[in-house]
Amino acid sequence: MPPKGKKGGGGAKDKKGGEDERQEPLQAVVLCDSFETRFNPFTLERPRCLLPLANTPLIEYTLEFLAGSGAEEVFLYCGNHTDTVEEYLQNSKWLSNTAPFSLEIIRSTSRSVGDCMRDLDQKGLIVGDFICVYGDVVANISLEGALAAHRASREKNKNAIMTMVLREAGENHRTKPTHMRPTFVIDQDTGRCVHYEQIRPGQSATLDVPGEVLKDHVDLDVREDLIDCGIDICTPNVLAQYTDNFDWQLPRRGFLYGILKDFETFQLTIHTHIVTEEYAARVKNLQAYDAISRDVVSRWTYPLTPDTNLVAGQTFQLHKGSVYREEGVVLARSSNVGRNCVLGKATSVGDHSNITNSVIGRRCVIGSRVKIDGAYIWDDARIGDDTVIEKAVIANEASIGKRCKVEQGALISYGAKVSDGTTISGDRRVTTLKRKRGYEKDEVVQVPADPKIVGEDGIGYHMQFDEDEEEEVAEALLVGMQNMDLTVDDISTFDSDEEDDEDDYEPSHARTGSTRSDSFASIDSEESGENKSSVQEFHREAVNSLFDDMKKGTDPDTMQLELKSMRLTANAEDKQVRRALAVAFNKRVANLIESGKSPKEAAETLFPTYNRLVKGCVSSDEEYEQAEFLMFIQTDLTHRAQGEKMMLFLSNALATNDLIEPDGFEKWWNDERSTASEQLVAIRKDTEQLVKVLCEDDEDDSEEEEDSDDE
Amino acid sequence: MPAPTVGQAPSLNTFLKSLKGTEIETSIELLISLLKRRQIKNSRPCAIATAKLLLQVVAEQRWRSAQDLIKRIRDVGRKLVAAQPREMAVGNIVRRVLGVVREVAEEDQDSTSNIAPESLPGSPAIVGQSLHRPALPSNISGFSPLSHGAALPQNVQTQPQSGTSSPSLDGSVDSPPRRPPMPNAGGSYAGAAPHTSLFGIFQHPQGASPIGTPPIGSGTASPIPKSKKDQEEQKEKLDIKAEVIDGIKDLLEELDIVDKQIAESALDHIHSNEIILTHTSSQTVQAFLTAAARKRKFTVIHVEAYPNDHESTHSTIVNGGQKTGDDAEGDERWKPLTAMGIKVIVIPDSAVFALMSRMNKVILAPHTVLANGSLIAAAGASTIAQAAKVHHVPVVVLSGVYKLSPVYPFDTDEMIEYGDPGKVIPYQDGEFMDKVDVVNPVYDFVDAELVDLYITNLGGHAPSYLYRIVADHYRTEDIDLTSKT
Incomplete structure (x- = not known):
């Protein structure tokens, strides 16, 4: 035994001695x-x-x-x-x-x-x-x-x-x-x-x-x-x-x-x-999934690259141009696998197919004349002939028919099936399951297919975003939506309720920064200071909690209590509470409309159940507060579908329940902030009639009163 | 499991330390993951780790006959090679150990009646003996490039298969006695023999000369004879084991002294006032140059091997050889060349061609030497060799025999490992790395015709002669480890 070994042994012993103290x-x-x-x-x-x-x-x-x-x-x-x-x-x-x-x-x-x-x-x-x-x-x-x-x-x-x-x-x-x-x-x-x-x-x-x-x-x-x-x-x-x-x-x-x-x-x-x-x-x-996949394939994570074969049974080998292939990959002679690709075991690629920058799992069957660029296809997926797949994720056992087009950003989940000749646009999340919110535990249930999305014999539906009250939910929603190509268009089709609870984070505002500052400047001006982030935090939490409670049908008293405690913790102002409430109402109404109710019914379901909540933050004596509340509703509605209808019916409901006095409406109507932008004008257009009627009534009343006084 | 220092990343040292007292299977898995994570890399650490691991494999009690042992070593070897096919030293060592086992088994079978055949193994071996072996089982067509062996026609491997199908105690079915019995020391050991006596004086102050000392492993293993076993079988097995362990220890010994053996011929190749160009921070080259520097004055142009090895190249030049982690004593061979009055000039890889016309000699250290005399070395070696060819500068390659691989380069691209592109372009440069594919090959392939001379621990050879050394060191049946037996 060479002395090296001896030394090694000695070292080990020394070390053991040291280890006891260590x-x-x-x-x-x-x-x-x-x-x-x-x-x-x-x-x-x-x-x-x-x-x-x-x-x-x-x-x-x-x-x-x-x-x-x-x-x-x-x-x-x-x-x-x-x-x-x-x-x-x-x-x-x-x-x-x-x-x-x-x-x-x-x-x-x-x-x-x-x-x-x-x-x-x-x-x-x-x-x-x-x-x-x-x-x-x-x-x-x-x-x-x-x-x-x-x-x-x-x-x-x-x-x-x-x-x-x-x-x-x-x-x-x-x-x-x-x-x-x-x-x-x-x-x-x-x-x-x-x-x-x-x-x-x-x-x-x-x-x-x-x-x-x-x-x-x-x-x-x-x-x-x-x-x-x-x-x-x-x-x-x-x-x-x-x-x-x-x-x-x-x-x-x-x-x-x-x-x-x-x-x-x-x-x-x-x-x-x-x-x-x-x-x-x-x-x-x-977005990170896409970026890190590319990092792994182009070896920035060396030695943790596919050809290291981390998992037992993997047999990846590196070929020219960062192409990793496992054993048993069948490539048609006329097919072309370009740079930065990973092909799993027993995957076959048909004639004249072209694959670049993609990761393809095991046992996938890819037909002829298929074009795949930048896609992530997991195990056992099937891709029919003449299909084009852009930067999308296709999960295990999903099946894409012939002559389909899967656009950039689409996500196709486990076991989904897209029938021949269908185009899946980039904002779709096709899945077969849905998470059902339970009190104790969330359940996952099967959802019937939506032929509009996946074609006649397809399996799957477009999944709307589920709401979650986790901290970084905003990020979660905005995932990869901006510069990244993956799911680039999602923002536009998120169901409105999701989009809206993040007023301040919403990218559309960011993009149209100027409009935003116009419409919000006067309202938000005080927030832009130091406590802005905490204000946003409060707003988000409050809206989410209110909305959830409404969904679950929690007792308004409890909600009031929660809101109050939240307000105290965040040291929020009354104004913010009003805003949160306005947004939560809108969200709930939008949600109800989506589930098939007419705007009128939807608006009316809120009242008089939640009268208390409104009364809690909008004093019936303060015109200013009432006007502001309406303003918040109006501003929030600018980016909801059927905003003008909702504005009308909500106003109506608020008026009939005596939550907002005609004076409040008048003040709002005359406030120049409510006409600051075209969108805002559009929203309040339908309500004009109502306001007029209300104001006239009011005037009549007062006149009468005056008259009686006179008498 | 003996724990490494808290938070210490595993490395060759921690592996060697953990080897004792760890379950053998755990050690195997550990080495596999270390190889995969490149926490043990480069030929010498890989070779040492593999040899030590196989020593433990042999020392474990489980195997019954030589055939069992061969099968076991092949299994382990296959796993290790699959973990990192580009570290060919791993496969080389596995094949060498297999060769040792086969030799011991054959010898044992030859001298069936007298069980103590050579109690003084190897000591009378002469250098020449290893070169005078008659059998040349070089079957180039059976050589497998890397792990592609499975895809090759496997007719060559039918032989060992038949052998294991009938696991008789003796290996008669397996290897027809093509080769005459050899002394149980490995082929290269024979070559190393004269030196061991010389260096043993320095290396083994405790007087534990590797020759004739009872192997340590057998000391632990032998006193547990199972009484129910047949006495004779037991004895035979113990003998095989002791001899195999001896053989592996000789192998380790060889790994330890290979630099010194190569350095012995330094004075024959480096003359006064020559200008020598070298590359990377190879210990072998440093030892070689140091040996020459003791007697002669010359100039060294050191190519820095950016970006994968330039840091250790610089530290080699400034501080002397890298201390492979263990607290090496202030040995003379670790003194930097500059301390010995040698002028060392560091140049970037790009300047090689411009300076080549002034060189007298190029000395390269390979990562692996292939059977046809071509080699794989750190990236940049190909440029150097081509430039040397153009300027007719002799290229000398210094390589231990353990780097000599029986693999034949069918597909040279596959033997090149691609490393972290972050060493070429900083990862921070987001826009660039997003749009540009950056590759960082760790190795270069240098064709045999660009090399003039190989110096191994057996002496100097022409590239065209290497096949012969391959044939001497590896058995044909072991060349393809991937074949399932």
């Missing part, structure tokens, strides 16, 4: 469920972490990354689909005897990341510093540097509780989210994150950096060019903080905000570790 094993927590719906309709049936990215389930990348970083104990948190995840992992190498680390799957009823953390704290599994990642991280960075940085900042300052790993990316980058830009304000010397905000494009890019921060730190970096890959190195104290603050739901907007806000009180600090080499990103949404 602390705990390196632990990691994987959050498999991100409690979001951004991957709907695909995540209805499968958890996000098992969605294939370049034909390998996402979780494999994450676990491989952890194994590569030397993690020894891994805890996996699942929410939805725990069984599926567990079944998958049982059959994988990660739960076999030869696994590089011990993996424990934790079932929980958590509804958010915060719940997971609190649960983890209760279970007491974590003994030391741990890595917290999502189940959709694709990374090849070495964590050694980050861990060392974390330890260093720990040594300097006991209160350093977390280190976030961030990947530098330039100003414009496909892997960066386009709809929301996390902005970090970082102290240059210590790498401490002193302020964090999420900026949305189109919003005025102002940061609200607290004065103390500016006073305490000499050099500050304001970084907007970072990819937040969701890799955090945490101390157990992080869990304790989550437990202490039971309302924190999310690691960034809950936890990070909270810690930074309470810095004065608790002196806890959060550090950043910025990586400038190697790869780290999160498959956060479909």
